[in-house]
Amino acid sequence: MTALAALVLLPPAASAAEAPEVAKTVCAACHGVDGNSVAPTFPKLAGLQAEYLEKQMREFLTGKRKSEIMDASLPALKSADLPALASYYASQKPAAGSVSDEKLAAAGKAIFDDGNTASGVPACSGCHLAAAQGNERYPRLAGQHATYTVAQVQAFKAGTRSNDKARVMRAVAARMTEEEIAAVAEYIAGL
Amino acid sequence: MNPAEHCRRARAAARWGLGLLTAFVLHASALAQAAAAGEKSPDKDSDYTWDAAQGEKLQALAAKGDATRGEISFEVCQGCHRRNAQGRPDGSYPRLAGQHRSVLIKQMTDVRAGRRRNDTMLPFVDRHVIGPQDIADIAVYLSELPVGSDNGKGPGRDQAEAEQLYRFQCVECHGEQGQGDAARFYPRVNGQHYRYLRREMIAIRDGARGNADPKMVEIVKPLSDAQLAALADYMSRLPLLAPR
Numbered sequence: 001m002t003a004l005a006a007l008v009l010l011p012p013a014a015s016a017a018e019a020p021e022v023a024k025t026v027c028a029a030c031h032g033v034d035g036n037s038v039a040p041t042f043p044k045l046a047g048l049q050a051e052y053l054e055k056q057m058r059e060f061l062t063g064k065r066k067s068e069i070m071d072a073s074l075p076a077l078k079s080a081d082l083p084a085l086a087s088y089y090a091s092q093k094p095a096a097g098s099v100s101d102e103k104l105a106a107a108g109k110a111i112f113d114d115g116n117t118a119s120g121v122p123a124c125s126g127c128h129l130a131a132a133q134g135n136e137r138y139p140r141l142a143g144q145h146a147t148y149t150v151a152q153v154q155a156f157k158a159g160t161r162s163n164d165k166a167r168v169m170r171a172v173a174a175r176m177t178e179e180e181i182a183a184v185a186e187y188i189a190g191l
Numbered sequence: 192m193n194p195a196e197h198c199r200r201a202r203a204a205a206r207w208g209l210g211l212l213t214a215f216v217l218h219a220s221a222l223a224q225a226a227a228a229g230e231k232s233p234d235k236d237s238d239y240t241w242d243a244a245q246g247e248k249l250q251a252l253a254a255k256g257d258a259t260r261g262e263i264s265f266e267v268c269q270g271c272h273r274r275n276a277q278g279r280p281d282g283s284y285p286r287l288a289g290q291h292r293s294v295l296i297k298q299m300t301d302v303r304a305g306r307r308r309n310d311t312m313l314p315f316v317d318r319h320v321i322g323p324q325d326i327a328d329i330a331v332y333l334s335e336l337p338v339g340s341d342n343g344k345g346p347g348r349d350q351a352e353a354e355q356l357y358r359f360q361c362v363e364c365h366g367e368q369g370q371g372d373a374a375r376f377y378p379r380v381n382g383q384h385y386r387y388l389r390r391e392m393i394a395i396r397d398g399a400r401g402n403a404d405p406k407m408v409e410i411v412k413p414l415s416d417a418q419l420a421a422l423a424d425y426m427s428r429l430p431l432l433a434p435r
Contacts, residue, residue, distance in 0.1 A: 115270055115271065117271075117279065117281065117283035117284070120271075120310075120311040122269075122270025122271045122315075123269075123270040123271070123273075124270065125269075125270070126266065126267070126268070126269035126270025126271070126273075127266050127267060127269070127270060137263070137266065138266070166267075166319050166320040166321075167314065167319060167320075168267055168314070168315065168320065171314035171315065172270075
């Protein structure tokens, strides 16, 4: 009887149609209400894995991942239902990406698919998968703003972002040239 | 004449086509010379024994590996070794599919311990990435993957001489068909990419690999780059047999 009562009282499982309040009032300003941000410095969240989104939010809260821009939103995040927020954005449909420099994107595709064997850069597709769709362990990258991707890879390279799993992204980014970073980001933006 | 000079001359002599017998005689004399000079190969330094099952190598060998978990752990490795661990024909990264579990465990733990010097791989196999159980899981997963005959092959030069050399010098450990010997940590070499085999044999000869059987270091010492290339080519063409 108690179990049944609990079931009845449970809120409906993460309704995608109904955005959590914090998404509408706080996150939407930068990330868009459906997670498809317009400004290229703010990452698109739509369709990213819930595991990844929740991990990032928790690590912004603990300070393991740092962002001055996110700092202002942390009080709101502190009281939010993070699993619900994460699954809301994960269930949003990602807007189609676009490429502005085809030549750069083609160079990026080579790195993304095959890496650079001379400098030991692994193919991005190894973890993030062939279409950059990711999985529950490695985030989706497809369609992300190039500006944001470049900033993150540079941060891994500089060590200013250090919440990567087993330091793997820092090891990879350290081997990438600025040209490779820009090219890969451009390719990813069009996926 | 110091040992390095001796080896250079031995290789040069072998290149002049003096043949197998000469190479063998020089090899024996190189051994004697090295012993007389008190030369230590890198493998003989400290208390490292190339095939000893100790420390985390023993832990990983004793652990029961799980191929499903291994497939997940291997995701980090795919960026270089490719999906299904087929490696790359250009030799930059070896094929790992179908390799013996014991060999894979030895190589992973040796890279972690810095015994096999491999700066490219180290950050992805280091202790903050995986532990002995993960190594056991990855090894089982890889050992069960199928191997095709689409590995990179060499130009096909000097294959008769290479076959003779292989039968004379390599077969005892790596087997008639290049199947290796799991119990003794000798890798399977059939189905492997030619360029990778060539690169590693040269590294072993020149003392750059660090974790080879010292017996092999001595065997390949008098061989020229061309002879090692022909041997690698021969091995890359060996017919495929189930490794287990």
